[in-house]
Amino acid sequence: MARLTSISLLDSGRYYSTKPTVVVDPPAFDSSRFTLAMIDSQEYKFGCGALNLDSDDTVLIGTLDSNYQAAYRHNMMSMWINLDSVIPSTIVWGQNYRIFVDSGGHLGLSWVADSAGSMLGVISTWWDSSNAITQNNWHFIKIEVSQNQLRFGVDSAHTPSGNYFNAGHTMYLGQGNFWDSGATINLGHDSDNASPLGTIFPHSVTSNPVSSYKGINGTIDNFNFTSSPSDSQRFMDIWSNWVPDSAEDYYRNTTPVFEENWDYRTAKINAQLDSVNNVIRAITIIDSGCGYDSAPEINFIGGNNIIDSAYAIGDNISQTLANTTMRGEVARYQLDSNGDSNRHLYLIHSGADDGKFHNFIVDTAVINTTNNSVSGLFVKSVAEINNLSNNEQNEDFTTTSDDFLDFSENNPFGDAENN
Numbered sequence: 001m002a003r004l005t006s007i008s009l010l011d012s013g014r015y016y017s018t019k020p021t022v023v024v025d026p027p028a029f030d031s032s033r034f035t036l037a038m039i040d041s042q043e044y045k046f047g048c049g050a051l052n053l054d055s056d057d058t059v060l061i062g063t064l065d066s067n068y069q070a071a072y073r074h075n076m077m078s079m080w081i082n083l084d085s086v087i088p089s090t091i092v093w094g095q096n097y098r099i100f101v102d103s104g105g106h107l108g109l110s111w112v113a114d115s116a117g118s119m120l121g122v123i124s125t126w127w128d129s130s131n132a133i134t135q136n137n138w139h140f141i142k143i144e145v146s147q148n149q150l151r152f153g154v155d156s157a158h159t160p161s162g163n164y165f166n167a168g169h170t171m172y173l174g175q176g177n178f179w180d181s182g183a184t185i186n187l188g189h190d191s192d193n194a195s196p197l198g199t200i201f202p203h204s205v206t207s208n209p210v211s212s213y214k215g216i217n218g219t220i221d222n223f224n225f226t227s228s229p230s231d232s233q234r235f236m237d238i239w240s241n242w243v244p245d246s247a248e249d250y251y252r253n254t255t256p257v258f259e260e261n262w263d264y265r266t267a268k269i270n271a272q273l274d275s276v277n278n279v280i281r282a283i284t285i286i287d288s289g290c291g292y293d294s295a296p297e298i299n300f301i302g303g304n305n306i307i308d309s310a311y312a313i314g315d316n317i318s319q320t321l322a323n324t325t326m327r328g329e330v331a332r333y334q335l336d337s338n339g340d341s342n343r344h345l346y347l348i349h350s351g352a353d354d355g356k357f358h359n360f361i362v363d364t365a366v367i368n369t370t371n372n373s374v375s376g377l378f379v380k381s382v383a384e385i386n387n388l389s390n391n392e393q394n395e396d397f398t399t400t401s402d403d404f405l406d407f408s409e410n411n412p413f414g415d416a417e418n419n
Helices: 395-404
Strands: 021-024 050-053 058-061 071-085 089-094 099-100 107-114 124-128 138-146 149-154 155-158 184-188 220-229 258-260 268-274 279-287 299-301 316-320 325-335 343-352 365-368
Touching: 021 268, 050 184, 058 220, 058 258, 107 138, 107 149, 184 220
Parallel strands: none
Antiparallel strands: 021 299, 050 220, 058 184, 071 138, 071 220, 089 099, 089 184, 099 107, 107 124, 138 149, 149 155, 220 258, 268 279, 316 325, 316 365, 325 343
């Protein structure tokens, strides 16, 4: 994804009395999942933007393919998170799992137990009781799951500090776990209460459920979901303690299944006005934006409001030349046949103030003096239309003269007596 690094002014335009607003199209993004207004271009961990969530916001990351076999895979989900407030709220959820934070900043994971086992439909919950997320600070969180085993990570620490937590058969869902074929990964609010409702740390004999499926209030950046076949490298401390130092620093050096960085920001351009000639003198980039994969469309809005292009039949017009002024009367005024912004102005009784022969010139305005206008349309071309020959009568006169003039005489126009 690129930034807007240079811009050229190809046409300075005309008729600008005030500086126009320059509107730049935003970079292309998937507007079906989030809006540009949800991108925080001030508070981010890497790149130039992050996803800002309110408690009612939901953003779909993706859906695992139908041929995805989680039972034989080692899965890792990670992200950078910065909470505006630390209250019980949902971070990530799917139909069979929910990752949340409690009022103490502890991460929790709730999941539906093995549908084929003895704990049919039971919701299990596990917390990271050793580490906590604090308000208004960036923290890196990570969840590693491999079959019936898991680890939590907050920043460079992981829990359990030993090997991993063994959830037994309760982690299984048929042939896989909660990140199995067809599973969705969603950030924020679970508006339909589809995910399992967990309990708040510390766990007590009496269930103490998290009271809300609301999402977090805060910012998420550099989201990754990585998957690989289960092997001897799973739950290695080097990766359980891993914290990326850039958006391209990947867990186990493996390309993620899902990766989101939300590096989208609209570029900003400023126009400089030449108030003497009423044109745009220059344009400069004041914010190069980010996330562009092609050159954006740029529009100039307003500013050119001094033009008075009202002309009516019978109006008098003038055009100032170097040493005199051309004048004329409007006989006709119409749009160009192409339907664009060009106009055709037909003039009669035209001439110059100095009495000499001159013609109208291009690139100079024609002013409506009848309306006392101060500006007008600029001339692009000049043509003289001579329709006098359409009414010529010389053929009729020639035929008639042959009837009464005898050109065999010495002087057919003189006295007949002398012939």
